[in-house]
Amino acid sequence: MLALLAALAPLASGADEAGDAHTLEAALAAPRPIAAGESPWLEELTWMEIRDRIAAGTDTVIIPTGGIEENGPYLATGKHNLILEATCPVIAGALGNALCAPIVKFVPEGRIDPPEGAMRYPGTISLTPATYESLLVDIARSLKQAGFRHIVLIGDSGGNQAGMAAVAERLGAAWAGSGTAIHFVREYYNPGWSVTEDYTRQTLGVRETRHDGYHDDIWVTAMMMVTDPAQVRFDERVQAGLASINGVSLEPLADTVALGRAMIDFRARFTADAIRRAIAAHGNP
Numbered sequence: 001m002l003a004l005l006a007a008l009a010p011l012a013s014g015a016d017e018a019g020d021a022h023t024l025e026a027a028l029a030a031p032r033p034i035a036a037g038e039s040p041w042l043e044e045l046t047w048m049e050i051r052d053r054i055a056a057g058t059d060t061v062i063i064p065t066g067g068i069e070e071n072g073p074y075l076a077t078g079k080h081n082l083i084l085e086a087t088c089p090v091i092a093g094a095l096g097n098a099l100c101a102p103i104v105k106f107v108p109e110g111r112i113d114p115p116e117g118a119m120r121y122p123g124t125i126s127l128t129p130a131t132y133e134s135l136l137v138d139i140a141r142s143l144k145q146a147g148f149r150h151i152v153l154i155g156d157s158g159g160n161q162a163g164m165a166a167v168a169e170r171l172g173a174a175w176a177g178s179g180t181a182i183h184f185v186r187e188y189y190n191p192g193w194s195v196t197e198d199y200t201r202q203t204l205g206v207r208e209t210r211h212d213g214y215h216d217d218i219w220v221t222a223m224m225m226v227t228d229p230a231q232v233r234f235d236e237r238v239q240a241g242l243a244s245i246n247g248v249s250l251e252p253l254a255d256t257v258a259l260g261r262a263m264i265d266f267r268a269r270f271t272a273d274a275i276r277r278a279i280a281a282h283g284n285p
Helices: 002-012 018-029 047-055 079-095 129-146 158-174 192-202 218-227 234-240 253-282
Strands: 060-065 098-100 150-155 181-184
Touching: 060 079, 060 129, 060 253, 079 098, 079 150, 079 218, 079 253, 129 150, 129 158, 150 158, 150 253, 158 181, 181 253, 192 218, 192 253, 218 253
Parallel strands: 060 098, 060 150, 150 181
Antiparallel strands: none
């Protein structure tokens, strides 16, 4: 412990890194003073824990992109982020050698002024495609600098896809032969959404019988409920006699959460297989 503090002290005091290269090297190589945390989320780990995960073979990091948008009268605007909060750790666990970067919560949602699409509703936050792509580029470059060999882009919303494809193409060309590859795994969204819905109909026996007219459905709602039932206003809907969507009841709570978890597990396995294929097809970065 004393050795670690001594190695870090010059950096904390603002010493010139060029003149303290050996001190920096010692600090970066210093052992952890405590046991490592176990979170799949990059932002919940210390830099030492991330360093040691990478050294032990965690060579893949997933950048999940969500959004803030209108989703009808019941669902919180962070719908896609809540789904990713539940899904990304399961994907990382299925891969066995991956971490999840922080969710990119701001994505293109349509023209801001004059507003179009979801931007016509209060609470939606939109980025221009250029801003979104610049954000993804800088996040990916940062993760490359950290030492990850495979950087994976997935998006839970349709408006996210084109920007991720463009960034993957641009950085893929720039990084050729660098030891790091970037992969846009479109399959998480397409056909990931539709095959997961098919799974609930054909295997789990859950089918919608009508459309209530909202930007909402049983599949979205159930997956959100795995993270937090309050974000679909479950209790309030029960009290108002509105605890259903498109003809499917949300009660009892435990059953709908179990449905959401089954969908997430299926979608995570489907996506993990697609990530493995993308990495294998790329070969050595």
